Amino acid sequence: MANKPSIPKGTRDFVPEQSSKRQFIFDTARSVFQSFGYQPIETPAMENLETLLGKYGDEGDRLIFKILNNGDYLSKVDDEKLRQKDSNALVKELSDRALRYDLTVPFARFVVQNQNELSFPFKRYQIQPVWRADRPQKGRYREFYQCDVDVIGSDSLLNETELLCIIDQVFSKLGLDDISIRINNRKILSGIAEASGLSAYFQQMTVAIDKLDKIGVDGVKEEMIRNGLPEAGVKKALNLINLTGDAEGVLNMLAGAMTGVEEAFRGIDEVRTVLKSLPESTREKVKIDLTLARGLNYYTGAIIEVGHSEFPSSICGGGRYDDLTGMFGLSDMSGIGISLGADRIYDLMEAKNLFPSNLDAGTQVMFVNFGQAEALKSFELASEVRASTMSAEVYPDSAKMKKQMKYANDKGISFVCMIGAEELASGTVAVKSMGTGEQENISMDALSNFLKEKLK
RNA sequence: GUGGUUGUAGCUCAGUUGGUUAGAGCGCCUGAUUGUGGUUCAGGAGGUCGUGGGUUCGAGACCCAUCUUCCACCCCA
CATH class of the missing domain: 3.30.930.10 (Bira Bifunctional Protein; Domain 2)
Structure with a gap:
C-alpha cells in the first residue's frame, strides 16, 4: 500500500x-x-x-x-x-x-x-x-x-x-x-x-x-x-x-x-x-x-x-x-x-446518548435492479414514490440480488421493491418489508399509496 | 509554546526477559441459497508492526528523531 x-x-x-x-x-x-x-x-x-x-x-x-x-x-x-x-x-x-x-x-x-x-x-x-x-x-x-x-x-x-x-x-x-x-x-x-x-x-x-x-x-x-x-x-x-x-x-x-x-x-x-x-x-x-x-x-x-x-x-x-x-x-x-x-x-x-435514533433518515424505499428494462420502469416508479414525499432510490447496477439486498439492509432502508421480468409483464411489484421480512405483490398503480400507508 | 502518553489487519485489541512463518474477535469477500438482506454453516483475502535512522548474530519489543493520538498546563468553543 x-x-x-x-x-x-x-x-x-x-x-x-x-x-x-x-x-x-x-x-x-x-x-x-x-x-x-x-x-x-x-x-x-x-x-x-x-x-x-x-x-x-x-x-x-x-x-x-x-x-x-x-x-x-x-x-x-x-x-x-x-x-x-x-x-x-x-x-x-x-x-x-x-x-x-x-x-x-x-x-x-x-x-x-x-x-x-x-x-x-x-x-x-x-x-x-x-x-x-x-x-x-x-x-x-x-x-x-x-x-x-x-x-x-x-x-x-x-x-x-x-x-x-x-x-x-x-x-x-x-x-x-x-x-x-x-x-x-x-x-x-x-x-x-x-x-x-x-x-x-x-x-x-x-x-x-x-x-x-x-x-x-x-x-x-x-x-x-x-x-x-x-x-x-x-x-x-x-x-x-x-x-x-x-x-x-x-x-x-x-x-x-x-x-x-x-x-x-x-x-x-x-x-x-x-x-x-x-x-x-x-x-x-x-x-x-x-x-x-x-x-x-x-x-x-x-x-x-x-x-x-x-x-x-x-x-x-x-x-x-x-x-x-x-x-x-x-x-x-x-x-x-x-x-x-x-x-x-x-x-x-x-x-450522554442524547441524539434521537431516527436522525439518519436516509432512503426509505429501494428498487432492486434486474436489468435495463426493469431498472427503467423502477426509475419511473421511484419518481412517483418521491413525488409522494418519500425518499427512494434505484440500485444503479444490476448486481447480484444478494448484494443489492445487503446494501438495502446496511443502509437501513425500510422497503425493497422488486420489478423483474415477471412483475414487468404483470404490472405488479413485489414489495418486501426489511423489518418484518414479509413480502407482497401489489399493482404498480397502487405502489405509492401502499408505501405511504406502510411508512406512516 | 511546555510536560506526559499512544501507534500491531478496515475496527477493537493480544503478542512473555529481544529468538522460527505476528495472532484473536468483529467487519469484509466467496459459497451453501445463480429472484431475497438480517440469523446459521463452510471457506478465503487482508499486516514491509506510524515513519526514518541506530544498537544487535537477530528488533513488533531496546535507543534517537519525526509524525500522529489522547491527557495536563497556557489559553479557550
Missing part, C-alpha cells in the same frame, strides 16, 4: 452518521435563532491577517493559523530580517492572510464594512468553522464550528435577556436540560478591581479569578501575587469575589461593600435588571458567578458562560462588547453575542 493518507492534526472527517448528528445540532440552533428574528450571514474562511492580529491578546495571536503568501514570497523579505530568524518579525512579511480564529471579530469587520446596507439593531447568526493552532485535547480541536448569535447596534438589556432565553431553548431542544448558565458583569469585576486598587492589573486579575473553580482561592491568590499584584488588593478582591448565596443576596452584599464605586453599581443594576426580566423557567437555570471573568478583553458588560457537570470546559460563551467595531473605525456600536461550541456539544451529547 502507498503511504496512508491522513488529515492535519486536530481536524476530523465525519462519516454520514456523525454528520447527521452534527446537522441536528446546527438545525436546532438555527431554528431557535431564526424564531427570534436573527438572520444568517457568512464570512470568508480567511481574513486579512491585520484584521485578526491584536484582537485576542498575545496568546491569541500565537494561535492564529497564518497563510503563507503565494508567489516568490521570500524574495521580498529583507535580508537582515531573514538572517535574524525572528519568526514573529517575519510573520507580516510572509503572510498577509489568516484563517479566522472566531466569528465575532470577522462579524465586527463585516458590520463596519456593510454598515450602509444593514439596518440596526442588526441581529445575525453565523454557523461556520473556525481554526486555532492550539494543541488538541479533550473537547479541543484545531478546526471546529461555532454557532454565533449577536445583536449589534442596541444597548438594551433586553438583548441580554433574549440571548439567555435562546441559550435555554437551544439546549432544552437538544435534550441538555441540566446545563448551568453562569452570568457576571465586567463592570462588577472592574468595580472590584477599583475597590481593591487593582485597576491597573485588571486583565491579569480576570484571567486569574477565572480559574477559581479549578485551582481554588489559594491558587488564584498565588498566581496574582506571582504576577506582581499587590497582596493587600488581592486579598480584598478575593474576599469580594468569594461572596456566596442566592443572586439577590450576593448582589446586596456586593453593593454594600462597594460604596462609592460607580462602575460596580452600574454592573449590579444591569445584572438585577436582566435577572428580573427572565421568564421563571429560565431564571432557575441562571446563576450569578462573580468568578466568571472570560479571557477575551473586548467584553465590557454582561458575560455569559454555559457549562455542564460532565464536560471539562464551557460549551457556550459570550458577552456584551461596547466597542468591538471601534477598532475598524465605527464607534458607538454596542453589541452582545454568544457562541455555541458545536463540537463540544456533540461530544457531550454523544457521551
Whole structure:
C-alpha cells in the first residue's frame, strides 16, 4: 500500500452518521435563532491577517493559523530580517492572510464594512468553522464550528435577556436540560478591581479569578501575587469575589461593600435588571458567578458562560462588547453575542446518548435492479414514490440480488421493491418489508399509496 | 509554546526477559441459497508492526528523531 493518507492534526472527517448528528445540532440552533428574528450571514474562511492580529491578546495571536503568501514570497523579505530568524518579525512579511480564529471579530469587520446596507439593531447568526493552532485535547480541536448569535447596534438589556432565553431553548431542544448558565458583569469585576486598587492589573486579575473553580482561592491568590499584584488588593478582591448565596443576596452584599464605586453599581443594576426580566423557567437555570471573568478583553458588560457537570470546559460563551467595531473605525456600536461550541456539544451529547435514533433518515424505499428494462420502469416508479414525499432510490447496477439486498439492509432502508421480468409483464411489484421480512405483490398503480400507508 | 502518553489487519485489541512463518474477535469477500438482506454453516483475502535512522548474530519489543493520538498546563468553543 502507498503511504496512508491522513488529515492535519486536530481536524476530523465525519462519516454520514456523525454528520447527521452534527446537522441536528446546527438545525436546532438555527431554528431557535431564526424564531427570534436573527438572520444568517457568512464570512470568508480567511481574513486579512491585520484584521485578526491584536484582537485576542498575545496568546491569541500565537494561535492564529497564518497563510503563507503565494508567489516568490521570500524574495521580498529583507535580508537582515531573514538572517535574524525572528519568526514573529517575519510573520507580516510572509503572510498577509489568516484563517479566522472566531466569528465575532470577522462579524465586527463585516458590520463596519456593510454598515450602509444593514439596518440596526442588526441581529445575525453565523454557523461556520473556525481554526486555532492550539494543541488538541479533550473537547479541543484545531478546526471546529461555532454557532454565533449577536445583536449589534442596541444597548438594551433586553438583548441580554433574549440571548439567555435562546441559550435555554437551544439546549432544552437538544435534550441538555441540566446545563448551568453562569452570568457576571465586567463592570462588577472592574468595580472590584477599583475597590481593591487593582485597576491597573485588571486583565491579569480576570484571567486569574477565572480559574477559581479549578485551582481554588489559594491558587488564584498565588498566581496574582506571582504576577506582581499587590497582596493587600488581592486579598480584598478575593474576599469580594468569594461572596456566596442566592443572586439577590450576593448582589446586596456586593453593593454594600462597594460604596462609592460607580462602575460596580452600574454592573449590579444591569445584572438585577436582566435577572428580573427572565421568564421563571429560565431564571432557575441562571446563576450569578462573580468568578466568571472570560479571557477575551473586548467584553465590557454582561458575560455569559454555559457549562455542564460532565464536560471539562464551557460549551457556550459570550458577552456584551461596547466597542468591538471601534477598532475598524465605527464607534458607538454596542453589541452582545454568544457562541455555541458545536463540537463540544456533540461530544457531550454523544457521551450522554442524547441524539434521537431516527436522525439518519436516509432512503426509505429501494428498487432492486434486474436489468435495463426493469431498472427503467423502477426509475419511473421511484419518481412517483418521491413525488409522494418519500425518499427512494434505484440500485444503479444490476448486481447480484444478494448484494443489492445487503446494501438495502446496511443502509437501513425500510422497503425493497422488486420489478423483474415477471412483475414487468404483470404490472405488479413485489414489495418486501426489511423489518418484518414479509413480502407482497401489489399493482404498480397502487405502489405509492401502499408505501405511504406502510411508512406512516 | 511546555510536560506526559499512544501507534500491531478496515475496527477493537493480544503478542512473555529481544529468538522460527505476528495472532484473536468483529467487519469484509466467496459459497451453501445463480429472484431475497438480517440469523446459521463452510471457506478465503487482508499486516514491509506510524515513519526514518541506530544498537544487535537477530528488533513488533531496546535507543534517537519525526509524525500522529489522547491527557495536563497556557489559553479557550
